[in-house]
Amino acid sequence: MTDDRITFHYAPQSRAFAIRVLLEELGAPYDLHALDIRAGDQMKPDYLSVNPMGKVPAISHRGIVVTEQAAVALYLGDLFPEAGLTPGIGDPRRGPYLRWMVFYGSSFEPALVDHAMKRPSLPRFTAPYADYETVVAVVNEQVRRATPFWLGERFSVADVLWGTALAWVTSFGIYEKTPEVAAYIERVASRPAFRKAQADEAALIASRAAAAG
Numbered sequence: 001m002t003d004d005r006i007t008f009h010y011a012p013q014s015r016a017f018a019i020r021v022l023l024e025e026l027g028a029p030y031d032l033h034a035l036d037i038r039a040g041d042q043m044k045p046d047y048l049s050v051n052p053m054g055k056v057p058a059i060s061h062r063g064i065v066v067t068e069q070a071a072v073a074l075y076l077g078d079l080f081p082e083a084g085l086t087p088g089i090g091d092p093r094r095g096p097y098l099r100w101m102v103f104y105g106s107s108f109e110p111a112l113v114d115h116a117m118k119r120p121s122l123p124r125f126t127a128p129y130a131d132y133e134t135v136v137a138v139v140n141e142q143v144r145r146a147t148p149f150w151l152g153e154r155f156s157v158a159d160v161l162w163g164t165a166l167a168w169v170t171s172f173g174i175y176e177k178t179p180e181v182a183a184y185i186e187r188v189a190s191r192p193a194f195r196k197a198q199a200d201e202a203a204l205i206a207s208r209a210a211a212a213g
C-alpha cells in the first residue's frame with residue numbers, strides 16, 4: 001500500500017466521477033483538486049502543465065502524472081493490490097480485465113460519441129471499433145454475462161469503469177437502458193463507495209451554486 005498521497009484532478013459531472021468512486025473503493029489517500037470546467041479552469045496554464053489536453057480526470061503521484069480515465073483506473077488498481085480489485089498477472093481474469101479496460105476508451109466511447117453526433121460511419125475495416133451496432137451487441141452480451149460483476153463473481157476495477165460509464169451514457173439517452181443494463185448499473189451504484197462519491201459531488205455542486213448566489 002502506498003502512504004504518499006495522490007492529487008486527484010477532478011471536476012463534477014464529468015468522466016472524473018469513475019476515478020472518485022475508485023479512490024473510495026480503494027480507500028486511497030488523496031487530495032482533491034476540483035476544477036470548474038464550465039468556467040474554463042482546465043485551459044489555464046497551471047492545469048495545462050498537468051494535462052496539456054485540458055481534460056479531467058488526471059492524477060499526480062510521486063511526481064508523475066497519469067491522464068486518461070482507463071489508464072488512471074489501471075494505475076490505481078495496481079497501486080493498491082491489497083484491495084483485491086485488480087486481477088494480477090497469472091490470474092485468468094487478467095486478459096479479460098485488460099481487454100475491457102482498453103476497449104472502453106478505444107472502442108466504446110468513440111462508437112457512442114460518433115453515433116450520438118450522427119457522424120457518417122466509416123467502412124468497418126477503417127473504423128477502430130468496427131461499427132456501432134457491433135459495439136453495442138458486444139457490450140450488451142457482456143452485461144448479460146456480468147453475473148454479478150463484469151469479470152464474474154468478484155467486483156473489480158472494471159466494474160467501476162463500466163458501471164459508471166453505463167450510468168452516464170444511459171442518463172444521457174445515448175445507450176439503451178435495458179433491464180439487464182439497469183440491474184448491472186444498480187449493482188455498482190448501490191455500493192457505499194459510489195454513494196459516497198455521489199454525495200460528495202452533490203455537496204460540491206451545491207456549495208458552488210450557493211457561492212455563485
Ligand SMILES: N[C@@H](CCC(=O)N[C@@H](CS)C(=O)NCC(=O)O)C(=O)O
Pocket residue numbers: 013014015016037042054055056057067068069070105
Ligand atoms: N479521453 C479522456 C476524455 C476526458 C474528457 O473528455 N473529460 C472531459 C470531462 S467529461 C473534460 O475534461 N472536458 C473539458 C474540456 O474538454 O475542456 C479520458 O478518458 O480521460
